[in-house]
Amino acid sequence: MPAIKFYDHEPIPVEMHKVKIVQQLHLLPADQRLVKMKEAGFNTFQLHNGDIFMDMLTDSGVNAMSDHMLAGMMTPDDAYAGSESFFRMRDKLEEIFGMKYCLPAHQGRACENILATRFVKPGSCVIMNYHFTTAKAHITRLGGHVEELVKDEGLVSQSDLPFKGDIDLDKLEACIEKEGADNVAFMRLEAGTNLIGGQPVSVQSFKDACAIARKHGILSVLDASLLQDNLYFIKIRDEERKDMSVREITREIADQFDMIYFSARKFGFARGGAILVRDEDLFHSMEDLVPMFEGFLTYGGMSVREIEAMTVGFDESMDMDVISHGPQFIKYCVDKLADYGVPMITPAGGLGAHVDASTFVSHIPQQEYPAGALVCAFYLCGGIRGMERGTLSEERNADGSERFASMELVRLALPRRVFTLSQVEYVIDRVKWVYDHRDMIGGLRFVHEPATLRFFTGKLEATSDWPEKLVAAYKADFGEDQ
Numbered sequence: 095m096p097a098i099k100f101y102d103h104e105p106i107p108v109e110m111h112k113v114k115i116v117q118q119l120h121l122l123p124a125d126q127r128l129v130k131m132k133e134a135g136f137n138t139f140q141l142h143n144g145d146i147f148m149d150m151l152t153d154s155g156v157n158a159m160s161d162h163m164l165a166g167m168m169t170p171d172d173a174y175a176g177s178e179s180f181f182r183m184r185d186k187l188e189e190i191f192g193m194k195y196c197l198p199a200h201q202g203r204a205c206e207n208i209l210a211t212r213f214v215k216p217g218s219c220v221i222m223n224y225h226f227t228t229a230k231a232h233i234t235r236l237g238g239h240v241e242e243l244v245k246d247e248g249l250v251s252q253s254d255l256p257f258k259g260d261i262d263l264d265k266l267e268a269c270i271e272k273e274g275a276d277n278v279a280f281m282r283l284e285a286g287t288n289l290i291g292g293q294p295v296s297v298q299s300f301k302d303a304c305a306i307a308r309k310h311g312i313l314s315v316l317d318a319s320l321l322q323d324n325l326y327f328i329k330i331r332d333e334e335r336k337d338m339s340v341r342e343i344t345r346e347i348a349d350q351f352d353m354i355y356f357s358a359r360k361f362g363f364a365r366g367g368a369i370l371v372r373d374e375d376l377f378h379s380m381e382d383l384v385p386m387f388e389g390f391l392t393y394g395g396m397s398v399r400e401i402e403a404m405t406v407g408f409d410e411s412m413d414m415d416v417i418s419h420g421p422q423f424i425k426y427c428v429d430k431l432a433d434y435g436v437p438m439i440t441p442a443g444g445l446g447a448h449v450d451a452s453t454f455v456s457h458i459p460q461q462e463y464p465a466g467a468l469v470c471a472f473y474l475c476g477g478i479r480g481m482e483r484g485t486l487s488e489e490r491n492a493d494g495s496e497r498f499a500s501m502e503l504v505r506l507a508l509p510r511r512v513f514t515l516s517q518v519e520y521v522i523d524r525v526k527w528v529y530d531h532r533d534m535i536g537g538l539r540f541v542h543e544p545a546t547l548r549f550f551t552g553k554l555e556a557t558s559d560w561p562e563k564l565v566a567a568y569k570a571d572f573g574e575d576q
């Protein structure tokens with residue numbers, strides 16, 4: 095994207111789109127937010143959207159669609175079998191990724207279900223740079239386990255490493271040796287590594303890791319859900335590839351892999367997903383799972399309208415102007431907060447601004463969910479809904495003990511093309527206020543704890559009256575109506 099230059103203004107990111115449809119927002123007063131937070135069991139997934147001012151929970155399925163995407167939704171081909179909409183999508187994906195076979199699925203985790211069901215057996219290992227919650231849950235559900243081999247530096251919160259999502263090649267070789275190649279169901283590399291702060295993977299790392307997998311006869315799978323952010327970072331951080339087009343970089347990455355899957359709630363800016371397969375036999379070996387779990391092979395549980403929208407969205411994901419918006423806004427937010435002293439994951443990644451909760455609220459022990467408590471504080475003090483990405487998002491060990499996350503993060507997602515810079519400024523302002531009152535924040539404990547993916551539906555309570563005290567301090571500074 096040609097960063098817009100200024101004459102008499104500090105450089106700021108400028109939107110390369112204009113707004114045509116808007117949704118009204120409401121800011122509930124802090125007292126009411128406290129009531130809503132308690133009703134939601136201190137779990138931001140349980141809040142109602144109407145009670146939220148800035149919804150920064152996720153970038154999933156909430157990105158703004160373009161006029162061309164909406165136009166595509168007006169001309170779908172509605173058919174149970176053989177929809178032309180599906181063939182248009184499949185052809186577009188082949189054009190971009192060079193893989194001929196396409197299994198549609200209703201979202202990313204449905205692709206993960208199909209891959210795990212096909213390849214994971216009790217005792218199997220799946221190698222990853224880093225896990226994603228649903229990917230791991232499907233593997234462990236089937237008796238498999240995950241080995242996370244991201245480089246140690248990827249887990250250091252403040253750094254200037256450009257590609258913190260890179261897998262450690264020595265660890266990869268050692269893991270294959272330990273597990274035995276036959277026991278490795280597949281290697282899954284995640285672009286724009288979600289749970290460590292939306293951090294990108296370098297092309298070299300994709301290439302080296304896939305070469306090792308190939309040498310050992312291990313299938314390689316790319317999770318391309320956050321590929322668009324990863325592509326932006328390659329374009330601006332990889333000196334060797336700065337003159338390549340986004341499409342050329344995409345193809346260079348895709349060419350390394352046997353399979354690619356993605357959530358089109360992210361990649362494609364709509365709602366859906368697909369698995370792309372290079373080899374015909376491999377494709378046929380998974381084919382029956384689509385009608386069983388998703389729907390017929392030419393819609394995979396998706397509406398044909400969404401299929402048309404995402405087909406346009408895939409092209410837009412290859413446009414540097416479009417894919418620059420998120421990362422530039424995130425960097426703006428991260429840099430301003432880091433300058434103020436707020437511990438942020440740096441360098442800024444994709445998907446959202448990530449706050450390092452283990453430093454922000456270092457007084458809260460990990461068993462009282464520091465990131466879970468901080469995300470609630472952001473809602474109480476500003477109506478901002480983020481997502482906990484720490485110990486709460488983990489599952490307990492088999493013996494019932496806590497599995498402590500290697501990073502305690504609060505994610506403030508920036509869905510693509512949705513927020514304006516003044517709204518981002520508001521968030522920065524409120525996060526600074528919370529930072530200056532961080533000692534008032536206390537811990538959380540479960541009152542209802544589901545065994546699987548507990549962060550979605552679990553209910554918690556505060557370990558003291560800290561939420562009441564925090565809201566009182568907030569009202570003293572901002573008044574009753576904020």
Ligand SMILES: Cc1ncc(COP(=O)(O)O)c(C=O)c1O
Pocket residue numbers: 154201202203204226228284288317319320357358359366367
């Ligand atoms: C990297 C990654 N993979 C897979 C998924 C799962 O996709 P979905 O939410 O569409 O099921 C997500 C969702 O956030 C993701 O970020």
